[in-house]
Amino acid sequence: MMSYPLVLAFIVFFVAVTIVVTWLTQKYTKSTSDFYVAGKKVPWVQTGIAMVGSYLSAASFLGCAGDISIFGVDRIWLSIGFFGGYMAVLMLIAGPLRNVGSYTVADALHRRFPDRRIKLVVMITTVVISTFYLVPQMLGAGLLFEMLMGWDFVTVTAALGVLMSLYIIFGGMKATIYNQLIQAMFLFFAMTFITVFGFIMYYSGSLDALLGAMANIVPPGICGKDAAAVAAVQSAVSPAAAVSVSREMLPAAPSALTIGIQTPDLVSQISTVVALVFGTAGLPHILIMFYTVRSASAARKSVTLCIVGLGIFYLCTILLGFILMPQVYPQLVTWIAAGKQGLAKNMAVLQISGKVGGQWLMAVSAAGAVAAILSTSAGLMITVASTISHDFYKSYINPNASERQEVNIAKVTTLVMSVISVVLAVAVKGENVAWLVTLAFGIAASAIFPAMVTTLWWKGLTRQGAIAGMVTGLVVSVLFIVLLLSGVRTFLGLPTAGGPGVFGVTASFIVLLIVSYRTDDRGPEVEEFFALAHKDEEVK
Amino acid sequence: MSSPEHEKSSPPPGGATSPYRRKAILSFSIFGVFFVFYMGTAVLQTPTFSTLAAIQWFGMPLGLLLSLLIFPVSWALIAIYFRLGR
Numbered sequence: 001m002m003s004y005p006l007v008l009a010f011i012v013f014f015v016a017v018t019i020v021v022t023w024l025t026q027k028y029t030k031s032t033s034d035f036y037v038a039g040k041k042v043p044w045v046q047t048g049i050a051m052v053g054s055y056l057s058a059a060s061f062l063g064c065a066g067d068i069s070i071f072g073v074d075r076i077w078l079s080i081g082f083f084g085g086y087m088a089v090l091m092l093i094a095g096p097l098r099n100v101g102s103y104t105v106a107d108a109l110h111r112r113f114p115d116r117r118i119k120l121v122v123m124i125t126t127v128v129i130s131t132f133y134l135v136p137q138m139l140g141a142g143l144l145f146e147m148l149m150g151w152d153f154v155t156v157t158a159a160l161g162v163l164m165s166l167y168i169i170f171g172g173m174k175a176t177i178y179n180q181l182i183q184a185m186f187l188f189f190a191m192t193f194i195t196v197f198g199f200i201m202y203y204s205g206s207l208d209a210l211l212g213a214m215a216n217i218v219p220p221g222i223c224g225k226d227a228a229a230v231a232a233v234q235s236a237v238s239p240a241a242a243v244s245v246s247r248e249m250l251p252a253a254p255s256a257l258t259i260g261i262q263t264p265d266l267v268s269q270i271s272t273v274v275a276l277v278f279g280t281a282g283l284p285h286i287l288i289m290f291y292t293v294r295s296a297s298a299a300r301k302s303v304t305l306c307i308v309g310l311g312i313f314y315l316c317t318i319l320l321g322f323i324l325m326p327q328v329y330p331q332l333v334t335w336i337a338a339g340k341q342g343l344a345k346n347m348a349v350l351q352i353s354g355k356v357g358g359q360w361l362m363a364v365s366a367a368g369a370v371a372a373i374l375s376t377s378a379g380l381m382i383t384v385a386s387t388i389s390h391d392f393y394k395s396y397i398n399p400n401a402s403e404r405q406e407v408n409i410a411k412v413t414t415l416v417m418s419v420i421s422v423v424l425a426v427a428v429k430g431e432n433v434a435w436l437v438t439l440a441f442g443i444a445a446s447a448i449f450p451a452m453v454t455t456l457w458w459k460g461l462t463r464q465g466a467i468a469g470m471v472t473g474l475v476v477s478v479l480f481i482v483l484l485l486s487g488v489r490t491f492l493g494l495p496t497a498g499g500p501g502v503f504g505v506t507a508s509f510i511v512l513l514i515v516s517y518r519t520d521d522r523g524p525e526v527e528e529f530f531a532l533a534h535k536d537e538e539v540k
Numbered sequence: 541m542s543s544p545e546h547e548k549s550s551p552p553p554g555g556a557t558s559p560y561r562r563k564a565i566l567s568f569s570i571f572g573v574f575f576v577f578y579m580g581t582a583v584l585q586t587p588t589f590s591t592l593a594a595i596q597w598f599g600m601p602l603g604l605l606l607s608l609l610i611f612p613v614s615w616a617l618i619a620i621y622f623r624l625g626r
Contacts, residue, residue, distance in 0.1 A: 073604060077582060080610055084578050087614055091571040091621060095563070211600055257601060259594075260587035273582040277575070300622050307618055311611045318608070457564060534560040 004148050010363035011370050014186075018179050018371055044298040046181055048305030053184030055086070055310060057376040058140035058369045060317065061187050062346050063434025068321025069348040070221040070332060070432075072214070072256035074263040075321070078434045079314040081276025085441070086310060088449075090303055093281045096456040096533035098299070105282065105448055106391070112455050112523040113463040116395060121470045123391045125447045128478060129282065130380040131420060132440035136433035137377045138164075138425035140346060144369060147347045154426055161422035164374070168381050169411045179375055186368035188313055190353065190361070195316040198323045198356050214256040214322050218246045220329060220344065221261065222253050224336025233333045242330045256325060268498030272438060275501025279441025282448025324352035341430035381417055385410035428485060439481050439499050446473030446504025450512050456533055459526055461512070464519040469512030477504035563625070570621045577613055581606040 060082060067075040100111050106122040142157030149156070203209040223229045229249040236242035247253075254261055263269045325332075328351040335344035350369070354362040389409040394401045401409075428436065451470045454461040480500035483491050490496065494503060523529060584593045585603045593603030 073585070076604075076607055077585070080578075080607060083611065084574075084614070087571065087574050087617070090618065091567045091574075095567075208599055257604070259585055259590040259603065263586055266583065266586045266588045269582055269586045270579070273579065277578060304618065304622070308615060311615060315608070315611055457568075530560055534563050536559050 006359050007148055007363045007366050011367045014367035014371055015374065018182065018374070021178050021182065044301040045305065047298075048302040048309070049184045050178075050180040051302060051306035052188065052309040052313070053180030053182075053375075055082075055306075056184065056187050056313065056372060057137065057437065058144075058373045059136050059434040059437040060313070061191065061365075061369050061372060062140055062144075062349050063136070063432050063437070064314065064317035065321040065324065066344075066346045066348045067262075067432045067434055068318065069325045069328070070219060070336070070345050071262040072219045072221075072254075072325075073259060074261050076318045077263075077269070077273055078276070078438060079317045081273050081438070081441075082280075082434075083310050083314045084273075084277045085280030086307060088277055089281050090307070092453050093456065094303070099535055100529065100533050105452060106387075109451065109455055109466060112526065112529050113466060113521075114524065115463055117467060118463065119391055120396075121467055121474075122448075123387050125282075125443070125470060125474050126387055127384050128474065129440055129443050129447070130384045131417065131424075132443060132481070133283070133437060134377055134380050134417065134421040135424045135428065136431075136436035136440075137373045137380075138421045139342065139429060139431070139436065140433045141370065141373045142425060142429070143342050143346050144350070144366060144373075147343055147350065148366065153342075153429060157425055158422050161418040164377055164381070165414050165418040167374070168378050168385075168414055179371075183368065183371045183375055184309075186364065187372060188309065190365045190368050191313055191316045191320070194349070194353050194356050194361065194365070195320045195323065198327070198352060199319065201356060202323060202327060210319075210322055211257070213243075213326055216247060217243050217256050217326055217329075218250050218253040219256050219261060220325065220332035220336055223250065224333045224344070226250060227337070230333055230337040233330055236330065239327055239329045242333070243326045246329075246333070256322065264497050265495055267502065268495050271442075271495075271498030271500065271502040273501070274505055275438060275442035275445045275499050278445035278449040278501075278505060279438075280444070281452055282444030283441075320349065320352070324348055327355055328352055339430075345430075345432035345435075381414050384417055385413040388413045439484075442481065442500040442504060443474065443477040445501055446477035446508050447471075448473070450505060450508040454512060454516075459522060459530060460516055461522065462516045462519040463521040463523065465512045465514075465516030468515040469508045472511040473504045473508030476500060476507045480504065566621065566624055570617050570624075574614060574617050577606075578610055581610060 060079075064075075064079045064082070067078060097108050100108060106119050106126070109118050109122060138157055138161060141160045142153050145151055145156045145160070146153045199205055199210070203213070218229075223233060223246045226249065229246050232245045232249050233242040236245050263272075325348075328348055331351055332344050332348060335341070350362055350365055353365040357364075389406040393409045394406060398405065447470050450473060451461075451466045454469075455466065477500035480491065480496055480503055484496040484499065488496060581603070583589065585607060589603075593601055595602045597605050
């Protein structure tokens, strides 16, 4: 077991550093442009690295490899999909969005359709997406401290929720570009170091050896459900012996390379990968990083650096998931057998970091994960709080609200969101955090992406079509998620196991198209909007 | 959410149909290539096609190999996208 004072001390130190950096940065923030996009003065290398940091949350660092280590090859699609989502953003969304001068989804839609109902629908969707995105952050934090400190999960998660709210309410800490930069470097370093050294230590750098091991091993998710196999694994003298004895006990069991352990059918797979590839474009906190550079040329370089960095990171998560499965096999099987699914699915990366690099590497990994959780949570909470206070409270309930009243509403919203996310995190504590984030992606893909891409590329979209599409996507996706998490396997003959992706996206597009063809409000200046969105860029 | 001030930009002179069409063809074509490869590989990695996915290619199952190739293929497509988009 880890020497946790060192890990705890490092986590506290790292969080303190990020607080100081944020405070120092905010001292020099004068305008909303400075606040949102660092005044467009940041060099492209720093922006590229910060883009990586803004995209990576604890779900990517802990959840991707963690889920592969439990179920095998089926779960590599979380890593691939998180990376693939950036392709849709880059090719279909980022350029036109930047050209129209919008930093957010709501701004872009409102620019073409100046109707506050559009903003209301986007606001509601943003709140729902953010809540679903916040739950895995709370879950990851609670499990991390449960594993490291041995504290009760419910108590520690509730305490973290309170601490996080106070951190945001009193500091108003929004993750700055410099925090994202530090976080990216920590997470990237930890992931690549663990992967490369683990690969060399345990497999001598041989891919054949790794694949051979995977072709033989019984995934912990399977072994952990057989009492006799669990007992044999727990009595084994080493991880290698545990892997061998589990195969002897379960000769007919699938291996880590067997397809179908977690992907029951074709439709579920399609639903999952559709959510991942289209969901990124609808996430509230992703697009804004595209505007922190001074020119289109610099933006290209930043994005290229980001895409290469993300690709390397997610490739490492796939490799690491396979590498760590045999090395922490007894612990994973024990956790699953004890009903601690959440620990098994999410904490494997920290376990292997301790084995590869000792206490220091585990401390660095844990600190990086906590920093990612804090910055993602802070960003989400602040986004929702300001949306509720400004776009809803001031617009619809109290148009004469003072700034102080808006701030108070924002603080109350932060507290309410914390409570909701803690309650939901406790309810889903057995789930993998990357999988929960995928569900949030499913809502974004269903509710936001169809309206977003048609706003930017289709002159035939109408205001009524955009609103109808977003509402349809939101309702369908949330319905499927609620059914899935409630254990309902099918709905109207459609499987829920893969999440809402394909159903929500399809329904949203269909409704959007039908309503657009039957209505005619295409926006007051659609030709000018398109001329602006698709203007030729200056080459510098 | 508070909106930052929009940067004022005026549309280019002479209409914008040509740049729009050119960008639409470029963006959707390259994304389409990526999407077909991505979805095709995802479909291959399902129980329905597991026999085909298990065929050994270059020392690993075909499905796994194609899944990992999504990364370098994407990088190549981005390079093409940026080059053609100038």
